[in-house]
Amino acid sequence: MAHVPSRESVTTIREDGSRRTLHPADVRGQWVRARRAVAWMLIAFFAALPWIEINGFPAVFLDVEHRRFHLLGATLGLGDVWLLFFAITGLGFSIYAVTALLGRIWCGWACPQTVYLEHLFRVVDRWIEGDHLARARLDATPWRDPRKLLRRGGRALLYLVLCWLVAHVFLAYFVSLPGLYPMVTGAPTAHPGAFVAMMATTGVLFFNFWWFREQLCLIICPYGRLQSALIDDNSVIVGYDARRGEPRGKAAPGAAAGDCVDCRRCVQVCPTGIDIRQGLQMECVACTACIDACDEIMAKVRRPVGLIRYASLNELAGGRTQLLRPRTVLYGILLLIGAVVATVSALSVEAAGFKLTRTPGAALYAANERGVSNVFRAKIQNKSESPARFRLSVADAPVPLTLPNQEAGIEVAAQAEVVVPVVVLVRAEDYKGEFDLRLALTDDSGKVRVVQKAHFIGPGAPSR
Ligand code: SF4
């Protein structure tokens, strides 16, 4: 007898704690077609990004080895990692806003777990092992049957190849395609780190898509658990219209019947094994399979489609969906503010970095007949893709200062960093005690890139 899902327990876990393997039935329809098109566009986008060059680098290249991150033509160093704050908070607010408006649309349409599982690996399942009934039969077939060995073995092999390919594309984001080529063609011992990373990624992907599957959504992913906090009665979700569907089943003579014929087709196609007719559940990944499945049944029994559809809980209860409400407006405003601040911050990222510190272990100052001097340590970073010559000058100081030996400038290779000593000298007749000063780093064109503050220490005044 078919298992009857319950809101009180996870469908994929039996009473004794063992795993109940799901074999969702295939479904056709407008939503599945649309989702498949989006999924393949996303997969193509993921595979294409390392091939697309902007400003001489892949569109997304997380060059961990050299601690540089190339994103859509911009190059960020470790010193610019603070920009990640905007990326992470922006992502958080986007998730809040989108979920409040459209429920778990991310899960159903764009999450890599759903995209790869539903639109790649399940296609392989169907191709090699047949439909859901054939797959369930194969599960029950003993391993000594050569047909099971052949089909399961063939499927495992194809899974391994696909996981291996996805792992290589993933690796290309960290080493770039030119960097990946010698790793693929060379011996693993020549690139042990990359080889281990690739094998580990392949293994994790294989484990996830072969065995773990919907458990990732049900047990591990925190997003589903946030659903109850993020979704309200006006969020548009995949829902069952109980007002129209109940009482379900064949009508008793003389009694009115709802539109649900209790065929359980919506349960058979559900990749997480739930019954949408029991209401909104944490396990629902909003994949729309039950919408298409029920529409197909409704068409067959000549009733209007949409018994299961995108609708808010308010709408399903006979009311109206209110998209503009305090929380969605607030999320929108916060998103807008965040986007403006992030854009201004990203545009303010300089092509050079400059840090001024005291030289560790050196004397705080030197005093002689020429005057009083302090030695600082300047760390200069050239973030551009070509060599650059920088100069240091006094931007602000209460007394006249000189920077001996700075006439020639400081040559820094592309994407490199140098540390140089900087002597700051005050003539004896100008020295009145310690003071604050600011040094400017200018590039070849004379444009001031960064200004740094320092404190000058000398005799006759308390040092700090
Ligand atoms: S597919 Fe539609 S008609 Fe069939 S059980 Fe589900 S809701 Fe009822």
Ligand code: SF4
């Ligand atoms: S209930 Fe429907 S939308 Fe939700 S996961 Fe199951 S099939 Fe997908």
